[in-house]
Amino acid sequence: MKAETSRRTILAGGSAAAGASLLGGCVQPTMAGMLDGADWRRGHRLRDGSFPAPDGPVQDIDVVIAGGGVAGLATGWRLADAGFANFTLFELEDRTGGNARSGRNAVSAYPLGAHYLPVPNRDAAALRYMLRSFGMIVGDAPDGPVYDPYQLCADLEERLLWRGEWQEGLFPQSGLPSGQQAQRQRFDQSMDYFRRAVGLDGRPAFTIPSVLSSVDPRFTALDRLNFADWLDSEGFTAPALRAYLRYCCRDDYGAEPEDVSAWAGIHYFAARRGWAANGDGDRELTWPEGNDRLASLMAARIHSNLRPAHTVFRLAVTAEGRAELDVFDHTAGRSRRLRAKVAILAMPHFVAARVAPSVCSPGGLSYAPWVVANVTVSRPPEGKGVPLAWDNVSTASDALGYVVATHQTTSAALGPTVLTWYMPLSRETPQVARKIMLTRSLERWQEIVRADMLAMNPDLDGAIERIDVWRWGHAMIRPTPGFLTDPARLAARSAHPPVLFAHSDLSGLSLFEEAHHHGVAAAEMALTHLGHAFESIA
Amino acid sequence: MAEAEPAITVDSAERAPASLAVILLVSVLVVATCGLIYELLAGTLASYLLGDSVTQFSTVIGTYLFAMGVGSWLSRHVRRDEMGVFVRVEILIAALGGWSAAGLFLLFPVVGDFRIALYALVLAIGVLVGLEIPLLIRILRHRFAFRELVSNVLTYDYVGALIASLLFPLVLVPWLGMMRTGFVFGLANVAVALALLVALRRQRRVAVDVIAALVVAASLIAGLVAADRMQRWSEVAFYGEPVIYARSTPYQRMVLTRRGEDLRLYLNGNLQFSTRDEYRYHEALVWPVLGRVARPDTVLILGGGDGLAAREVLRDPRVRQVTLVDLDPEMTRLFRDTPQLAALNADSLSSPRMRIHNTDAFRWVREARGSYDAVIVDFPDPTEFSLGKLYTESFYREVARLLAPEGVMTVQSTSPLVAPESYWTVATTLESAGLHARGYHAYVPSFGEWGFTLAAHRPFAKATRLPQNLRFLTPSSERAMFDFPPDMARRPTPVNRLDNQALVRSFAREWGNYEG
Structure with a gap:
């Protein structure tokens, strides 16, 4: 019920929120900040199809990458x-990085979207190779790769505001009836x-990259159900558990x-x-700037190949089996045509x-819209219970909480910071x-x-000194029931040169690891x- | 009595509904409880702020009882309208008693002689409380036989006292704190006034009294809500000694207190030093290091913005340059520019041999280059996850990089007696960072048994060379510091790492147990 009320507050915006602000103190007349986001005008121009015809000679090139997000x-x-x-990489926005992009002000760098990478599975060999080359894996021990301690999330990682008190972790530890705790344990056993x-087929039922998961119908059949129905059918109905699982779904899938x-929920x-x-x-x-650390290191490696502010607005396959691409240069206001042996x-x-x-x-396929706000504060938040963590979540809020940009970099308990x-926006379509x-x-x-x-x-x-708001119209793909067998997705995955696809959409899960996997796979196929x-x- | 008075006289109480008698008897219980609570609050607060609890309690209780006598005596001058006077007395007690604790805390740092304010308040509340029972007896005198009346009133009075004396130490002080306790019981007084006004509303004009009662109630509720904030404003609500300087910087709350010759520095509420015994701490921190380094040319101090460790270091003429890294520029400025404080550190912070960097040591060590013959790591205890980063393997690896091959470092490592696991975690962590580590400890009365850890790239020299004029350390007492009796003996501990913060967790557990 509480979440319901606060959702209304958030979606109703105006009066309710203003009322809440009044309770919290006087509303400042104007709060510093910027409203920004993925450039939807450039994006919608693709939909509306108004680009000048290409001029100048057709340029031949081996590989064109269209899109400068994590996969590109x-x-x-x-x-x-x-x-x-x-090869040349064209990116519609002025900056590469996709939804791993970041901002920066005098206090700290901060993420605008994706902000962490879980320690990869054994299966993610290419990703591990890259992390090693970036100095994030610093050695090897008998029990596995050794990660740079400065880049692993420092303790305290997570805290939850539950009944007026912050506690460690994201699931209520105390004050729950034993039946609800028991369901949580049963759920953990089930996931185990x-x-x-x-x-x-000898593959793990669920893994990352997800395309390496088993196709055994015992597991893929779960894709026919939605996660809520599956939870009901398994008797996972405890309100606290469901609230936690809803948080998880919205956190990773925006839905x-x-x-x-159900397959994605279990995944x-x-x-x-x-x-x-x-x-x-x-x-x-x-990292303070979130996954832009990784995106920027990749971009730095291919700096001379990058062409931001360029929209690839048409691609066709020629009779000779080449990819013909028309690219609009937003700075020059002109289009030109390229012929590539492979277009990704x-x-x-x-x-x-x-x-x-x-x-x-x-x-x-459908995509979840997100809003990310960076809140610059002159002193860090406190609160009853455990102290400030990296990730701070409230059971009473319909938002997903906030992460602390300076968590990794400072040992000062006080001082300004940025909260992301x-x-x-998952309640509506x-x-x-x-x-x-x-x-x-x-x-x-x-x-x-x-x-x-x-x-x-x-x-x-x-x-609070300023609030910068960033809007993502299509932040992430939603792994809705049936996504595993979506024909468009399957067709894109089995594409062959001259046109290849590389995006986390091929997995249907908007995760760095998935994007990276498809990027590497497409590159190796092109090579x-x-x-x-x-x-x-x- | 009440001959020509058109207003309600005591006789009207007789004609009032029977419920009024019940309200009045309950009032006896409530006012008795409140009265004793205010007395206990004043006594506790005076002992807390002024020390010497026997004297404070004795004089506060004496003054209060005497004032109650004055109030009882004054009651004879109330000739009519006992009920009206009683209601107003309740409203006044609610205001004075309710705000007594908060007011005294807030007044303490700003008034010249706190005792005058304290006893004036105790007298005022006592006089008003002294009026209550005589007035109530007179109001009730027509409802009960005299025998019954005295029995009823005194019974409720003493029961109220029992309730107060049990609630105060067991529930109120631990759970509400002194400020909130005052407000809550002020509200009880005002509730009595309001209940009587409601019961009497048909017989008399009560509007002015009701407004006064509501204003007082509103101020008490506001006080109750803002109690936390006031607690923070009023340092004395927190510190046991008079505060002579308090300042919030962007990084910490600095508070200096002084009682007699004892000057103390608190950072975020944690004691950093007391001038009575800081020489013990700082000699033990510095000289085991300097005594083991053949040529301490360059010395690095991490933390220690009070300049006291630097004072010890600069006593060594072999030291050519000291680099001090402390987060807070206000801290080093205060201890450099305030004559009284600069005298404590012998002007170490303005020495030409001193280089000060006001920056986060966690960041500084990652970027710093150079080689230091001695490193002194003197951070606040790992009470928070942020501070805990300064005790991690990652941090010690950076410090080890800055430590000369023949250099020696020491680390302030909390109490090996109170928190043995935390204490030995520092040694385990230093070893995990590739250093040799050895613990030692010293007795510092204001801290208790305190621990340090030496670390170096190579095994330590046993022998140490100490200057002649130390107040605490001698060669033999220095040797003894390395001996640990069984209750502080080394034990296996985890390595403190950024992503497990084992030290912050064990520290909270061990000190939590200790402080109960």
Whole structure:
């Protein structure tokens, strides 16, 4: 009920939030901050199709990567690491990084989207290879790779505001009836079963990269159900457990349990078997700027190949089996045409279907809108119970809480910091939620964020210096029931040169590891096609 | 009596509904409880702020009882309208008694002589409380036979006293704290006034009294809500000694207190030193290191913004340069520029041999280059996860990189007696960072039995060279510091790492047990 009320507060915005702010103290007339987000005007221009015709000579090139998010950057990084340089990466936005991008102010760098990477599984060989080359894996011990302690999330990692008191972890530890605790234990046992389960094909039932998971129908049949129904059928009905699982679904998939495939819901809990020395397998890597640390290191490796502010707006396959691409340069205001031996569409699938309708069908995929706010404060939040953690979540809020940008870098208990507040707009359909998101003013968003922050941390009253709001219209793909067998997704995964796809959409799970896997796989397929010798790292 | 008075006289109480008698008897119980609570609050607060609890309790109780006598005597001058006077007395007690604890805490740092304020308040409350029972007896005199009346009133009075004396130490002080206790019982007084006003509303004009009661009630509720904030404003509600300086910097709350010759520094409420015995701590911190380094040319001090460790270091003429890294510029500025404090550290912070960096040591060591012959690590105890980072293997690896091959370092490592696991975690962690480590301890009365850990790239020299004029250490007492009796003996501990913060967790557990 509590979550319900506060959701209304958040979605109703205006008066309710203003009322909450009044309770928390006087509303400042104007709060500093910027309203920003993925450039939807450039994005929508693709939908509306108004680009000048290409001029100038057609340029021949070996590889074009269209899209500079994590998958596109991983593709480029892999090509460069194999000693291959004849490629260009076009990115529609002014900066690469996709939803791993970050901002920075005088206090700290901070994430605008994805902000951590769990210690990868043994299966994620390519990712481990990259982390080693970036100095994030610093050695090897008998029990696994040794991660740089500065980049593993420092203790205290998580805390939960539950009945007015902060406690460690994200599930209530105390004050729950024993029946609810018992269900939590039974749920953990159930997930443990799935974590160990191996299909008839000899593959783990659930793993990351998810395409390496078993296709044994015993497990894939779960994709026909939604997660909420599966939980009901298994008797996992305890309110505290369901609230926690809802948090998890919204955190990783931006969607309600009713909208998430049961296979994906279980994947969240059963696929992680992080492999690291010192018992660090269940840890996360994180940085003040979030996953932009990784995106920027990949971008730095291929700096001369990057072309931001360029939209690839048309792709077709020629009779000679080449990919013909039309690219609009937003700075020069001109279009030109390229002919590539391989074109890799490292973009969300719904965009790829607009750019290359001849080779890509839109399918039934849907995308969750998110709002991320960066709240700059003159002093860190406190609160009753355990002290400030990296990730701070409230059971009474419909937002996902906040992470602390300076958690990894400082030993000062006080002093200014930046708190990154996350909110997937999952209650409405994505279309309705996107409309709500775009029509709200900066002031309205700031009121909502401020009221939610003060509800969690009344001690922040008077300490909030600015709130910068970032909107993601299509933040992440939603793994809805049936996504495993979506024909568009399966077709994209089995594509062959000259057109390849690389995006976490191919997995249907918006995770760094998935994007990276598909980027590396596409790059290696392109290298094979071009006859460039390399040693696979996958 | 009440001849020509058009207002309600005591006789009207007789004609009032029977429920009024019940309200009045309950009032006896409530006012008796409240009265004793205010007395206990004043006594406790005076002992807390002024020390010497026997004297404070004795004089506060004496003054209070005497004032009650004055109040009883004054009651004879109330000639009419006992009920009206009683209601107003209740409202006044609610205001004065309710705000007594908060008011005294807030007044303490700002008034010249706190005792005048204290006894004035105790007198005022006592006089008002002294009026209560005589007035109530007179109001009730027509409802009961005299025999019954005295029995009833005194019974409720003494029962109220029992309730107060049990609630105060067992429930109120531990759970509500002194400020909130005052407000809660002020509200009880005002509730009595309001209940009587409601019962009397048909017989008399009560509007002005009701408004006064509501204003007082509102102020008490506001006080109750803001008690936490006031507690923070009022340092004395927290520190046992008079506060002579308090300042919040962006990084910490610095408070200096002084009682007699004893000057103390608290950071975020934790004692950093007392001038009575800090020489013991700082000699034990510094000289085991300097005495084991052949040529301590360059010395690094991490933390120690009070300049006291630096004072010891600079006594060694062999030291050419001291680098001090402390987070808070206010701290080093205060101890450099305030003559009284600079005298404590012998102007170490303005020495030409001193280099000060005001930055986060956790970041500084990662970027620093250079080689130091001695390193002194003197951070606050690992009470928080942020501070715990300064005791991790990662941090010690950086310090080891800055430590010369023949250099020696020491680490302030909390109490090996109170928190043996935490204490030995430091040694385990230093060893895990590739260093040799050895614990030692010293008795510092204001801290108790206190621990340090020496660390170096190579095994330590047994022998040490100490200067002549130390107040605490001699060669033989220095040797004895390395001996640990069984209750503090080394035990296996985890390594403190950034992602497990084993030290912060064991520290909270061990000190939590100790402080109960």
